[in-house]
Amino acid sequence: MRALFELPSPDGQPAVLASDADSRPRRPQLDPEALVAGLNGPQRDAVTHAGSPLLIVAGAGSGKTRVLTHRIAYLLAARDVHPGQVIAITFTNKAAGEMKERVAALVGNRARLMWVSTFHSACVRILRAEHDHAGLKSTFSIYDADDSRRLMQLVARELDLDPKRHPARGLATQVSNLKNELVDPETFAARAKGPMERAVAEAYTLYQRRLKEAHALDFDDLIMTTVHLFQSHPHVAENYRRRFRHVLVDEYQDTNHAQYQLIKELVSGTEGLEPAELCVVGDADQSIYAFRGATIRNILEFERDYKDARTIMLEQNYRSTQTILNAANAVISRNPSRKPKRLWSDQGAGESIVGYVADTEHAEADWVAREIDRLTDDTDARPGDVAVFYRTNAQSRVFEEVFIRVGLPYKVVGGVRFYERREVRDALAYLRAIVNDDDTVSIRRIMNTPRRGIGDRAEGAVEALSSRDRISFGAAMRRAADAPGISSRAVNGIGDFVALLEGLRELSETAPPEEVLEATLTRSGYLAELEESTDPQDAGRVENLQELVSVAREFTERVEGNDEQATLAGFLEQVALVADADQIPSDDPDHQGVVTLMTLHTAKGLEFPIVFLTGLEDGVFPHMRALGDNNELEEERRLAYVGITRARQRLYLSRAVTRSAWGAPSYNPTSRFIAELPEELVRWERTEGSYTSWSGTGGGVGNRGGSGASGGAARGGGFSGGTPKAAALAQRLGIDGSKLSTASELRQAAPKVAVGDRVNHQRYGLGRVLAVEGQGPSARAQIDFGDQTMWLVLRHAPVEKI
């Protein structure tokens, strides 16, 4: 573990300080004036302001990254701060890497001595260094959300909780929230009211006990345990306070309570020690992580939390055209109780925002692909300049299908992540079991993978033995033969498994991670099973495992390049903390010419010349689950704000009138966010009018012209003027689009319904056929749509059997 980090020595002083001071010039040659040249007034203030605490309210695209990196460089260059005294907290590992690089570009290699990382990585670093104070083994496992859910499943089963009332996922979420609030199990149990809360309290208590026994920490524990460590061991806290004289936090609006407390601990003064200089940067309008405990109050109340705070607002946007900013401002200004802030740009109006209403999500994707194609032909845009955003990961599929079909190169960031694939998780579970014999969740995951004749019964017998004799699950496996009621076959299987782990553990003491991984995959028979399989999916799994081996090899090379030893634990830590979205190098030449697909959440902090914001439908974006709740709706609106402000030059907004959600198509109304845009900002290339025309209920194709100067209602319906050219285009698209074929399919399929069939009506949604009468063209069906029952002539009704 030590290999990865420069740790503070036991007295808390960074070991690097002394030698560094001796061997390097204290004062770099960089001229502080040159550093701030080219910054505008507020930016320059934000960089040079000496004193604490400092809140930088940075609007989207206001050069926040530049200000932060320059501020750090300024500390080092002009204010004689040692890099070892700086800790900067970023939101993602990728942001940390970039920040470190940029600072290094300004002040040179000594920037390496700063701590720049996410909250989670910083806490792991501290906990590894202080593991004995924190009551941890040095090789604790880190559980991600999926591991937590699995453990919670075991816990819920053990407590005999009804899975309907208390699904493991829900329990895990509630427990996570409690941890973010720094509420421990006892406190919560004491105040728990009603059976629901008491069940959560029980689950929380047992869950924590099981984590402890497994020498594992989940993501929330990493923060919470560090806070508790500082609170219960003041001398440990003091060491870090003495060390870190400058604390900088990016994306402060996305901090949760535990992270807030951690910062407080870090920057509070002690006897004879001034508080550290704190600088936080954020934008309340870009807070989009409340669902995982982030609380916007931290930034709104900064001035109350920290006396004498200075606030600097960065309101000039350097990223987007005024048109795009106007749209963003219009949307976000609908959030009540928001501190007013108005971004402005001097880049001129730029291109109009382009809107498009497609009939289906396929047509929407077709249009996006076609438009990207047109842009790359007609302008100097490259595919790499384009990003396509959507609300949920599932929406990426249809874009992928279309992009593959038309040969448009793309990459999906996030989504079904590499590290979440079953085979990768299995392999990592082996590695964790090797490193940490007590990691019950990992051991139980792989003890019968591949099959060794160890079933649920045997697993239960071992578990019973472990709780009866109060030994760990791993220790109980070694004495499997003593387990009451276990079959001899299972005992043999467990024996093989234990021996396998032993051998691998021994290997891991000398071999680098990639060799241990390869040995694991071959010796366990995991790889052989996949290779022999006839399931075509399994070939892909083999490739993923090869990829994982390469990741391990790269890790080893990188660590050894720093003259440190690559350990298995270190590799696992990297894998646990580094999301693979972080690993996509933005300047990788392979990705230069590639369209980027990602969720709006992933898009935070990025920018693209051309942005497609898709799926703008009530129920999709804003998401269905947010519709009933004003707070959540505000968060969705902030998400829209984030999405819009990612665009530099061109912004496209699109939606689909019908969209297949989990199999069945559904009719979606326009997103309210579209209605919130000033209509002169958007030129609609195609409107819903084009859609209704083919079904016979609407007016002229795309020619609803003039549109609603009269206002909201019409625009809300998606009607807006289209140029004749746009109308012609719309008609052409309507005709070639996959939609029209669907329309004719609908008409042919309609007469075939029978009583009891489930059907979907384009307007009324899902229904069930109650009765059918008549034959051929005159056939009618009585359909129950839930809120109403009606007789429809099948030949004319846009009904589809599902």
Place this chain on the structure above:
DNA sequence: GCTCACCTATTTTTT
């Protein structure tokens, strides 16, 4: 104890 076939609920968003 394992495998297959069927059933169901499930989808926000992520360090």
Place this chain on the structure above:
DNA sequence: ATAGGTGAGC
């Protein structure tokens, strides 16, 4: 659509 859970049959 699809993963995960349940139950029957081997």
